[in-house]
Amino acid sequence: MTVRKRLLHVTHLLFAVLLLIQLLPDRAASDVHTGALIAFACGLEAVTLLGTFLVKKEESLALLVDIVGFIFVLLALWSLVTAKFNLLNPMLFPPPGKVLAQFAEDRSKILVNIRSSLGITLKGFLLAAVAAIPLGLFLGWNARLGGAAAYISKFFSSIPPIVYIPYGIALLPTFRSVSVFVIFLATFWPVFAGTMSGVLNVDRRIIDSAKVLNVRGPEMLFSVILPASLPQIFLGCNQGLSVSFILLTSAEMIGARDGMGYYVKYYSDFGDYTRTITGLLVIGIVVIGVTFLFNRLQQYLLRWKK
Amino acid sequence: MTTNKIEIKHLTVDYTERGRSFNALHDVSFGVGAGEFVSVIGASGCGKSTLLSVLEGIYQAADGSVEIDGKALHGTGKERGVVFQHYSLFPWMTTRTNIAFGIKQARHDISRRECLKIADEFLGKVGLEGFGKKYPSQLSGGMQQRAAIARALAMNTEILLMDEPFSAIDAKNRVVLQELLLSLWEGDSKEHRKTVVFVTHDIDEAILLSDKIVVLTAHPGTVNEIVQVPFDRPRRRESLTQTAEYGQFRNRLLSLLYHDVAERIGGEEVVI
Numbered sequence: 001m002t003v004r005k006r007l008l009h010v011t012h013l014l015f016a017v018l019l020l021i022q023l024l025p026d027r028a029a030s031d032v033h034t035g036a037l038i039a040f041a042c043g044l045e046a047v048t049l050l051g052t053f054l055v056k057k058e059e060s061l062a063l064l065v066d067i068v069g070f071i072f073v074l075l076a077l078w079s080l081v082t083a084k085f086n087l088l089n090p091m092l093f094p095p096p097g098k099v100l101a102q103f104a105e106d107r108s109k110i111l112v113n114i115r116s117s118l119g120i121t122l123k124g125f126l127l128a129a130v131a132a133i134p135l136g137l138f139l140g141w142n143a144r145l146g147g148a149a150a151y152i153s154k155f156f157s158s159i160p161p162i163v164y165i166p167y168g169i170a171l172l173p174t175f176r177s178v179s180v181f182v183i184f185l186a187t188f189w190p191v192f193a194g195t196m197s198g199v200l201n202v203d204r205r206i207i208d209s210a211k212v213l214n215v216r217g218p219e220m221l222f223s224v225i226l227p228a229s230l231p232q233i234f235l236g237c238n239q240g241l242s243v244s245f246i247l248l249t250s251a252e253m254i255g256a257r258d259g260m261g262y263y264v265k266y267y268s269d270f271g272d273y274t275r276t277i278t279g280l281l282v283i284g285i286v287v288i289g290v291t292f293l294f295n296r297l298q299q300y301l302l303r304w305k306k
Numbered sequence: 307m308t309t310n311k312i313e314i315k316h317l318t319v320d321y322t323e324r325g326r327s328f329n330a331l332h333d334v335s336f337g338v339g340a341g342e343f344v345s346v347i348g349a350s351g352c353g354k355s356t357l358l359s360v361l362e363g364i365y366q367a368a369d370g371s372v373e374i375d376g377k378a379l380h381g382t383g384k385e386r387g388v389v390f391q392h393y394s395l396f397p398w399m400t401t402r403t404n405i406a407f408g409i410k411q412a413r414h415d416i417s418r419r420e421c422l423k424i425a426d427e428f429l430g431k432v433g434l435e436g437f438g439k440k441y442p443s444q445l446s447g448g449m450q451q452r453a454a455i456a457r458a459l460a461m462n463t464e465i466l467l468m469d470e471p472f473s474a475i476d477a478k479n480r481v482v483l484q485e486l487l488l489s490l491w492e493g494d495s496k497e498h499r500k501t502v503v504f505v506t507h508d509i510d511e512a513i514l515l516s517d518k519i520v521v522l523t524a525h526p527g528t529v530n531e532i533v534q535v536p537f538d539r540p541r542r543r544e545s546l547t548q549t550a551e552y553g554q555f556r557n558r559l560l561s562l563l564y565h566d567v568a569e570r571i572g573g574e575e576v577v578i
């Protein structure tokens with residue numbers, strides 16, 4: 001596509017519409033922070049334009065432009081029903097500008113909370129992966145144990161991990177350790193089950209190829225069985241990762257002193273819905289960001305698949 | 307008699323399926339001399355792959371023995387390289403790393419860098435220069451098979467075992483690959499040639515490539531006859547296939563191959 005064609009995209013029109021909407025008079029009584037909204041929209045538009053010139057891959061650019069377009073539509077509708085026509089209860093539904101301004105004001109506090117939440121998730125997740133993958137490989141490969149272990153892991157991964165929380169609180173000293181423990185368990189079983197089913201389903205012909213090359217012992221496990229089961233391992237990891245975030249946020253709402261769940265819960269208790277919504281949006285964005293990075297890793301490691 | 311590189315003696319192989327035993331090969335005996343190219347032909351299901359899996363060391367015979375250089379065969383071994391009909395390559399490795407991995411497995415004494423160098427050299431020999439960084443899924447079936455052959459050759463094993471390596475490939479590419487294998491194998495001087503056991507059900511392929519052809523009969527798989535191929539090397543397909551001797555020899559093999567069919571029809575010669 002030529003640069004001109006790339007520039008012709010409905011997203012830029014949506015940007016203009018969003019700005020035009022801001023010319024309408026505000027009906028809402030409270031402070032609506034139109035400036036913050038306009039600054040944010042301009043920032044997004046700048047990113048899109050920069051992407052139009054810099055991003056080489058057609059699909060990545062399309063993705064970026066579509067997402068930004070979607071955000072513009074959302075912001076336009078949101079500001080119409082709140083600031084412009086005042087259709088919703090302003091206490092429960094703050095206008096977008098206010099949320100953006102709040103984010104800017106709280107950014108250092110939010111950063112600390114994000115760091116805390118991500119730290120716990122990563123720790124629990126990585127510990128689980130490091131334990132579950134080798135164990136799954138070993139048990140899956142020793143087929144006799146594999147059959148039994150497959151059922152056991154099915155049993156455990158069917159337990160909603162939230163029930164681990166009270167046990168964790170009773171057994172472990174700090175909130176952090178409880179959270180890591182719960183995320184560990186929530187991730188361990190799906191990754192373990194995924195690894196085992198991956199190993200049990202490795203194509204017989206791949207194993208024969210390895211055998212006739214005299215691949216043996218640990219090398220068989222790590223150079224052949226592991227990469228061959230990687231697609232299924234990733235299925236388990238994806239499941240573990242998405243459960244982890246939900247769990248952590250819930251856990252943070254129950255008993256934490258920091259973290260994004262704590263931030264949301266704390267301010268909703270005070271009826272500060274601007275901060276509550278800010279927090280929810282931040283959680284969503286962080287989850288999307290982590291999922292995006294994880295998908296990238298998966299795509300890279302599985303680039304050999306058709 | 308013990309000068310053979312591979313000596314197969316009274317080999318009997320069974321499969322057990324749901325408690326029932328099935329006799330796939332019965333009392334198969336033949337020898338393969340050092341540097342000899344031997345093809346095994348026979349109808350589908352007669353036990354060719356079974357025979358090869360025993361030679362590969364991934365399946366155990368019920369009775370009889372296989373000796374390599376006079377020593378009883380146990381399991382897989384570094385002196386044997388294998389090309390399967392499908393799936394010889396690991397899909398998560400590039401062509402180049404696949405070959406280098408094979409070399410490393412066969413010869414632990416050389417460095418990874420050297421393995422890669424040899425891999426590139428053999429990629430060139432099979433006409434795949436420039437495809438080293440591709441994954442098997444990015445190559446056509448014929449190219450994958452070239453890479454598999456390159457790996458087996460690069461491993462520089464004394465023995466090559468090939469199970470219908472070209473049967474999944476279209477006719478035109480098959481001819482190209484047969485000629486490639488022939489020229490690479492004949493390219494070595496006589497005392498350095500590899501010992502090859504080559505399974506096929508393509509008679510022309512067997513004649514073109516082999517010194518000796520073992521014809522199997524089915525149910526259970528037994529040796530029907532062992533035929534010496536009378537044509538001089540180096541062989542060229544065009545000049546070889548046009549001779550009258552070729553036609554006669556081919557007919558003889560055909561009648562051996564379909565001898566049970568012919569018997570059933572009533573002893574008359576079947577021309578196929």
Ligand SMILES: Nc1ncnc2c1ncn2[C@@H]1O[C@H](COP(=O)(O)OP(=O)(O)OP(=O)(O)O)[C@@H](O)[C@H]1O
Nearest residue numbers: 321323328330349350351352353354355356357507
């Ligand atoms: N794993 C197995 N379990 C049970 N029976 C088997 C197994 N593998 C092969 N057989 C049987 O053994 C016989 C010989 O099989 P084999 O694969 O060796 O034949 P083949 O000559 O290689 O045939 P094709 O030309 O079709 O490859 C067949 O009747 C087949 O059904």
Ligand SMILES: [Mg+2]
Nearest residue numbers: 354355356470
């Ligand atoms: Mg076969």
